[in-house]
Amino acid sequence: MQLIKEVKFLIGKELLLEWRSKYALNGVVLYVVSTIFVCFLSFVSLSGVTWNALFWIIMLFASINAVSKSFLQESKGRQLYIYTIASPLALIISKTIYNVLLMLLLTLIALAFYTLVFDYVPQDMLLYIIATILGSISFSMIFTMVSAIASKAGNGGMLMSILSFPVIIPVITVLIKLSKNAIDGLDRSVSLDEIGILLTINVLVAAFSLLLFPYLWKD
Amino acid sequence: MNISQSWWKILGAVLVIYSTVYGFLSTVPALPILHQSIRNLYFHVPMWFAMIVLFSISVFHSIKFLNNGNEDSDLKAVQSVNAGIVFGILGIVTGAIWARFTWGQAWSFDVKQNFAAIALLLYFAYLILRNAIDEEQKRAKISAIYNIFAFPMMVVLLFVLPRIGDSLHPGNGGNPGFNAYDLDSRMRMVFYPACAGWIMIGYWIYTLLARVAKLEKKKTL
Secondary structure: OHHHHHHHHHHHHHHHHHHHHOHHHHHHHHHHHHHHHHHHHHHOOOOHHHHHHHHHHHHHHHHHHHHHHHHHOOOHHHHHHHHHHOOHHHHHHHHHHHHHHHHHHHHHHHHHHHHHHHOOOOOOHHHHHHHHHHHHHHHHHHHHHHHHHHHHHOOHHHHHHHHHHHHHHHHHHHHHHHHHHHHHOOOHHHHHHHHHHHHHHHHHHHHHHHHHHHHHHOO | OOHHHHHHHHHHHHHHHHHHHHHHHOOOOOOOOOHHHHHHHHHHHHHHHHHHHHHHHHHHHHHHHHHHOOHHHHHHHHHHHHHHHHHHHHHHHHHHHHHHHHOOOOOOOOHHHHHHHHHHHHHHHHHHHHHHOOOHHHHHHHHHHHHHHHHHHHHHHHHHHHHHOOOOOOOOOOOOOOOOOOOOHHHHHHHHHHHHHHHHHHHHHHHHHHHHHHHHHHHHO
């Protein structure tokens, strides 16, 4: 139960740091809102397939920005300090949970603003929200692990996108398919396949992150 | 040359030559759309089998590296990825040439085609990650981790996702295929030896690459 205590403590630390600076959340929300606004000014009106694709592209870049800082931002000194006080498992679990929370908040704000600006609501809004929730969970889990790899490689932003895009593409194609079903208002039983695949990918990613991170973390 | 050690190399070469010659000479069932282009089965599909075998070998050596920290394992992991990428590119090219004549377009937005290309991107990213790190032990460790992390994603890309969308590939989405009723025993007589032969040749190429890399490393030390 040492692990749960450490995880709780580390999440508390992340939240406290975030609360003090309010940088990550405000910055990313502003990023998303201004991107949506730029898209609104250039497209003016959108619906259906394009609306859906654009939303996921915006979320892809916003989440890369939001999550990649989780490891890239921390200084060598602080990493060493955390290394001495907490187990690697506690660290990766806490970072992942924190990023999932951050992404959930971010996606819901983005979705609300996006539907407001473009004045378009998918036929099955509940399923669309489920898709965005699943999407933000998968995005944050994959990007957390990849940002850990990229930060250890010591070569920030560019490596992060090169490494994560091929990993995220399968997720995004399934997500677009699922949310397309929601837009068309298809019967929910049709979408069970996609939800199953997304959950499987999440479980796979979580299992491999937990297995591999301890090797990555010790220098 | 010791025959007990290199019998599989000879066997692989014989099987590849056999499948190439008989791939063009043997009779094939006459199917709509496919016609004579069905012979591409003997050349296109074995490439993917060889690629998957080589990438699996690479993951095996990456796991070994994380366990024992032996630089030899790292070297084997990267060389099998190099060999596997060659087979992947050959698979895409043979597929594209075939698609040009069967589907009318070299790149026809087919799910399998797209996901195979993305699976290759994963391994290009792996090679770029290696180039980005200078320190040898660190490079070996981080790239081994990425390699293991990427492997389940490749499996999802190649085996799970194509199932949920209709592919233009023979045997999918109502297209005539090589499955049960089509892949008659004459075709099997060429197809299975072709797969086995190309996998052996791929493995041979990988061992050669690994040995060359090892020698070069010795020279620089």
